[in-house]
Every structure is written in C-alpha cells, then in structure tokens.
Amino acid sequence: MVSILNFLPIFLAIILILILNITSKKFKAYKQTQEAKPTPKSIQFLHTHSRKIIYILTILSVIGIYFFYAATGRDPTKDTINTYGVVAVVLLFITLIPGLLQVYFAGFILNPLLVYARKAIGVSAFMFAFFHGLRNLIAYNVSLTTILSLPGQRPLAIILAAIALVILSLLALTSITKIEKGMGYKKWKWFHRTIYIVFVLIMFHIFIMAPKLQLLSSFSIVVNSFIVFFVLIEIEATSIKFRQKERTKLQNILFHIFLAGIIVFTFYQSYVWIKV
Numbered sequence: 001m002v003s004i005l006n007f008l009p010i011f012l013a014i015i016l017i018l019i020l021n022i023t024s025k026k027f028k029a030y031k032q033t034q035e036a037k038p039t040p041k042s043i044q045f046l047h048t049h050s051r052k053i054i055y056i057l058t059i060l061s062v063i064g065i066y067f068f069y070a071a072t073g074r075d076p077t078k079d080t081i082n083t084y085g086v087v088a089v090v091l092l093f094i095t096l097i098p099g100l101l102q103v104y105f106a107g108f109i110l111n112p113l114l115v116y117a118r119k120a121i122g123v124s125a126f127m128f129a130f131f132h133g134l135r136n137l138i139a140y141n142v143s144l145t146t147i148l149s150l151p152g153q154r155p156l157a158i159i160l161a162a163i164a165l166v167i168l169s170l171l172a173l174t175s176i177t178k179i180e181k182g183m184g185y186k187k188w189k190w191f192h193r194t195i196y197i198v199f200v201l202i203m204f205h206i207f208i209m210a211p212k213l214q215l216l217s218s219f220s221i222v223v224n225s226f227i228v229f230f231v232l233i234e235i236e237a238t239s240i241k242f243r244q245k246e247r248t249k250l251q252n253i254l255f256h257i258f259l260a261g262i263i264v265f266t267f268y269q270s271y272v273w274i275k276v
C-alpha cells in the first residue's frame with residue numbers, strides 16, 4: 001500500500017536541495033570556473049599523506065569491525081559482512097562529495113585535499129565491497145544454481161551486485177597510476193563514469209537485500225531522502241557542467257530530457273519502495 005507518507009523522502013530531498021542552492025549562492029562559489037585555492041600550509045601534511053592515512057584506516061577498520069562484533073559474544077561473521085556492505089555504500093557516496101563541492105562551493109579550502117584523497121576512498125570502498133561480496137558468494141557455494149533458487153527478487157539482486165563488484169574491481173584496477181596514465185585521461189574519465197551504473201545496481205541490491213529499507217520507519221525515510229537528494233544534486237551538478245561547454249540547442253534539449261527522465265524515475269522509485 002502507498003500513502004502520502006511515501007512522498008516524504010521526495011519532499012525532504014527537495015527542501016535539502018533548495019537549502020544547498022541558497023547556501024552555495026550565498027557563498028558566491030557557484031561557478032566551477034572559480035580558481036581553486038591551494039591547500040593551506042597548516043594542513044599540507046594531511047593533504048600529502050591523506051591517501052596513506054585512508055589506506056591504514058581501511059585496514060584497521062576491516063580488522064576492527066570483526067573484533068568489535070566478536071567482543072559482543074555472538075558469531076561475528078554475519079554482522080561483520082553486512083557492515084562491510086554498508087561501509088562500502090557509504091564510502092561510495094563519499095567519493096561523490098569532492099566533485100560536488102567543486103561545483104557548489106568551488107572556493108572551499110579543503111577541495112584540493114578532498115579531490116586528492118578521493119581515489120583512496122574509492123579503493124577503500126572497493127575493498128569493503130570485495131570482502132562483503134566474496135564472503136556472501138562463498139556462502140552460496142559460488143553456484144549460480146544456488147543463487148537462482150533463492151526466493152523473490154533475490155537472485156536478480158545478487159547477480160546485479162556481482163556485476164557492480166566486477167565494475168568496481170576494474171575501477172580500482174584502473175586507479176593504479178601506471179594503468180591510469182596508460183589509458184590516457186579522456187578514456188580513464190569516461191570509464192570512471194561507470195561508477196553511476198554501479199550506484200544504480202547497488203541501490204537495487206540493497207533495497208531487495210535489506211528489507212528494513214522497504215518498511216516504513218524514520219530510518220528508511222532518512223536513507224530514501226538522502227538517496228533522492230544525492231540524485232538531485234548529481235543531476236544539477238551535471239547540468240551545470242554540461243552548460244559550461246559549447247553545445248548545440250538540440251544536444252542541450254536531449255541531454256536535459258535525459259536528466260529529467262532520471263529524476264522522474266527516481267521520484268517514482270522512491271514513492272513505491274517504502275511499503276506503508
């Protein structure tokens with residue numbers, strides 16, 4: 001059953017994007033063309049070593065999460081693997097933030113640091129996703145027959161997640177500086193845009209595999225609002241960037257119809273996902 005409450009995430013997301021637009025204009029940093037300020041000397045050390053720090057924190061977290069659940073006295077494997085999945089999704093969303101800040105708050109002092117650290121955050125997301133996916137695949141004996149015999153939409157959710165994991169692995173692989181340089185910037189950039197496909201596949205995966213997101217609760221409404229909000233800011237940022245380059249009128253119209261289509265689809269999904 002759907003009710004007026006199903007509109008709540010869309011409503012909250014629209015309020016959030018309005019606030020973001022008002023604040024970013026207030027900070028007069030709306031145009032991406034604005035010069036990025038260099039990282040201040042006081043935090044230069046953090047900038048230079050940010051990737052190493054993230055890799056160390058990732059390894060410590062991978063181990064720490066396991067021991068945290070082990071300390072509760074339960075079998076830690078299931079909770080650990082689920083948490084790895086959640087951390088992977090959160091980190092994937094975090095990788096989008098530096099790009100968005102460059103559009104909305106181009107003069108933000110931490111932008112160069114965050115853009116530099118983004119690669120390590122992406123690799124860290126891959127590591128958590130890899131451990132989560134591999135452990136679950138092993139639990140299904142890495143057998144397509146077992147996966148296909150699962151109830152409801154679970155087989156599809158797992159197959160799509162496996163495709164997402166393959167793409168994530170390739171993204172992590174092509175983040176190795178030598179391979180990145182070998183590909184050339186343009187090719188590399190285009191390939192790394194497949195991250196948006198990963199998001200779509202993963203969203204489908206988690207809404208099927210985590211039923212708590214489908215049941216009406218403050219948790220599911222908050223998660224749903226954030227997802228709609230992220231889609232809206234990504235669409236707006238893409239539209240801002242698109243308009244900064246020379247385009248024909250037809251290209252502009254077609255591209256904006258495409259973006260509008262994604263918004264309509266997201267609103268529809270958000271409306272039907274949560275069962276009241």
Ligand code: HEM
Binds near residue numbers: 085087161209
């Ligand atoms: C081969 C790939 C994958 C398999 C076989 C797989 C399998 C699973 C399974 C079985 C669950 C349900 C766990 C439960 O209910 O106890 C689950 C949940 C989940 N998965 Fe995956 N997964 C894969 C890839 C991914 C990837 C790549 C991500 C994220 C980047 C991810 C994120 C999640 C999240 C956030 C949940 C919900 C956890 C929760 O309910 O707390 N999965 N997955």
